[in-house]
Structures are given as C-alpha cells and as structure tokens.
Amino acid sequence: MSTNFSLPDVSDPMERHPKAPAPGDPFRLHHDLCHGCGVNAPGGLHVTVYAGEGFTTTAEMKVEEWMLGGPGVIHGGVLTAAFDEVLGTTPLIIGVPVVTGHLEVDFLKPIPIGSTLHFEAEVAAKERRKVFVRAVARLDDSDEPVATASAIFIEIDLRKHYAKYYDSASQSRL
Structure with a gap:
C-alpha cells in the first residue's frame, strides 16, 4: 500500500488551546445541518466529538x-x-480550524449494521499550516480495531475560506 501520510521530522510546538473543551466535553457544532455533526442534518451522521486528554478526542x-x-x-x-x-x-483541540488535504482509511474488518463505532483520534504533529491527525475505530467494547485512518489537514482562516458562502443570516458559526 502506498501512503502520503508521514509525520514531519520535527513538529511545530503544540499547546492545547485554552478555549478547547475540557476532557469529556463535546465540541460545538459547525452548524445544525453539517452532514457529519449536525443534529438537524437529514441523513446526517450525527457524530459528536468529545475532547480527550492532551491532543486527543473520542467519538x-x-x-x-x-x-x-x-x-x-x-x-x-x-x-x-x-x-x-x-x-x-x-x-480544534489546539485551536486550529482546518480543511481536509489528504485522508486515507484502512478497512480492517466488516462493520455490522446495528453496531456502535467508537473512535479515538489524536493530533500527531503540526508543520506550518499542515496538521497531521490519526484515528482508530473499534466496535462496541472491543479492543480490536476495525478501521484506522490518517489525514493531513490544512489550517485555514474560516472567514476568508468561506467568505463567498457565508450568509450572516445562516446558522453558521464562523
């Protein structure tokens, strides 16, 4: 398998953002209709991500x-x-809004309908505007991974990046 995910030799210094949720607390929504986290997204995933210790999250x-x-x-x-x-x-645990630059997933085992997926993720490194993140998914109470993922995200200025799409009357929280 070829991969575009490799950590930089030296990571920029990282600190947990002072406004990051406390461990166990959820991150707020992008907006109510976000396909991933939106509570009002028809057919959405309705994923809630919780802050963990250090640079980690769970979902x-x-x-x-x-x-x-x-x-x-x-x-x-x-x-x-x-x-x-x-x-x-x-x-966001380090206070960096991002967009996806590269995402790769390894599908390790079938994931049955009716199960619950548990995700654990961590910010592994930061290099200028690139943020390197990896995660693992497990079923129910199992310690055995069913899938893993790694990604490179690109830091953005939210207002500039979405300026042409932002409507001040919308539910978006830029």
Missing part, C-alpha cells in the same frame, strides 16, 4: 440501516465521512 456513531453498503455492513464511504468528521474536529 461514537451508531451504524444505522441507511448506512448499508454490502449485505449487513456499513458502506466504506460512510465510514470515511465519519473519520473525516472526527479527524477534522480534532485539530
């Missing part, structure tokens, strides 16, 4: 019938979207 997602891919198991694209949500939220 859970119920694998529902509409997420069906192969018979009885989650669709790989749905799992990838869930990883994107978890991994993309994790850099």
Whole structure:
C-alpha cells in the first residue's frame, strides 16, 4: 500500500488551546445541518466529538440501516465521512480550524449494521499550516480495531475560506 501520510521530522510546538473543551466535553457544532455533526442534518451522521486528554478526542456513531453498503455492513464511504468528521474536529483541540488535504482509511474488518463505532483520534504533529491527525475505530467494547485512518489537514482562516458562502443570516458559526 502506498501512503502520503508521514509525520514531519520535527513538529511545530503544540499547546492545547485554552478555549478547547475540557476532557469529556463535546465540541460545538459547525452548524445544525453539517452532514457529519449536525443534529438537524437529514441523513446526517450525527457524530459528536468529545475532547480527550492532551491532543486527543473520542467519538461514537451508531451504524444505522441507511448506512448499508454490502449485505449487513456499513458502506466504506460512510465510514470515511465519519473519520473525516472526527479527524477534522480534532485539530480544534489546539485551536486550529482546518480543511481536509489528504485522508486515507484502512478497512480492517466488516462493520455490522446495528453496531456502535467508537473512535479515538489524536493530533500527531503540526508543520506550518499542515496538521497531521490519526484515528482508530473499534466496535462496541472491543479492543480490536476495525478501521484506522490518517489525514493531513490544512489550517485555514474560516472567514476568508468561506467568505463567498457565508450568509450572516445562516446558522453558521464562523
């Protein structure tokens, strides 16, 4: 397997952001209709990401019938979207808003419909505007990974990045 994910030789110094949620507390939503975290997103994943210790986060997602891919198991694209949500939220622990630059997922075992996925993620390094994040997903109370992911995110200025799409009357919280 080829990979574009390799940590830099030296990471920029990182500190937990003073406004990051306390361990165990959830991150607030992007907006109510976000496909990944939005509580009002029709057909959304409804993933809630919680701050962990240091540069880590956790999340859970119920694998529902509409997420069906192969018979009885989650669709790989749905799992990838869930990883994107978890991994993309994790850099907020260091106060860095990001967009996805590169994401790779290793599908290790089938994930049955009706199960609950438990994610653990961490910011592994930062190099200028690049933030390197990795995660693992497990089923229910198992210690055995069913999937892993790694990603490189690019730090952005939210207002500049979304300026042409931002509507002050919308629910967006830029």
